[in-house]
Amino acid sequence: MRRLPPLNALRAFEASARHLSFSRAAGELAVTPAAISHQVRQLEDWFGVPLFRRLNRAVRLTDAGQACLPLLTEGFDMLARAAAAIGASDDGGGMLTVSVAPSFAGKWLVPRIEGFSARHPDIDVRLSGSVSV
Numbered sequence: 105m106r107r108l109p110p111l112n113a114l115r116a117f118e119a120s121a122r123h124l125s126f127s128r129a130a131g132e133l134a135v136t137p138a139a140i141s142h143q144v145r146q147l148e149d150w151f152g153v154p155l156f157r158r159l160n161r162a163v164r165l166t167d168a169g170q171a172c173l174p175l176l177t178e179g180f181d182m183l184a185r186a187a188a189a190i191g192a193s194d195d196g197g198g199m200l201t202v203s204v205a206p207s208f209a210g211k212w213l214v215p216r217i218e219g220f221s222a223r224h225p226d227i228d229v230r231l232s233g234s235v236s237v
Contacts, residue, residue, distance in 0.1 A: 109150045116143035117155055118176045121165055199228045206233035 119129035120140055130137040148155050155169035165173065204213060209231055217229055 109147055110143075113143040113147035113150065114176060115180070116140045117147050117169075118173065118180055120144055120156070120163065121169055121173045122177065124163060124165070126163065198226070199230060201230045201232060203232040203234055209233050 115133060116129060116135075116139075119132050120126050123129050123132070126137045126140040126144070130140045133140070144156065151168070153168045154166050155172075156163040157166055202209075202213065213231070217231075221227070221229060
């Protein structure tokens with residue numbers, strides 16, 4: 105069984121280390137700088153070593169932080185490629201079946217389908233006109 109540190113803490117550290125800023129990392133990850141600081145502290149506690157030297161208005165990587173940053177960045181890049189491959193394994197399209205009353209389909213929906221299909225050519229749109237609910 106793998107014993108891994110908390111993923112959110114790894115993400116917080118990696119972003120902070122790339123930017124050398126908790127504020128910029130917070131912006132990237134859509135959290136507060138305090139949340140980033142907390143996650144980094146949690147990771148430092150997990151490893152038992154400091155990853156940053158905290159200065160008045162800046163942070164600097166320690167030797168341990170510098171050693172693990174390239175590997176973590178590579179790992180996150182690999183995860184992003186894997187996620188993209190999963191998304192690409194599907195043809196990117198799909199089928200959309202819309203079941204509506206025939207009167208609504210004829211008067212409102214059908215005139216708009218051409219524009220939708222032009223914007224989303226990978227989606228096969230099928231209409232089903234039905235009066236049942």
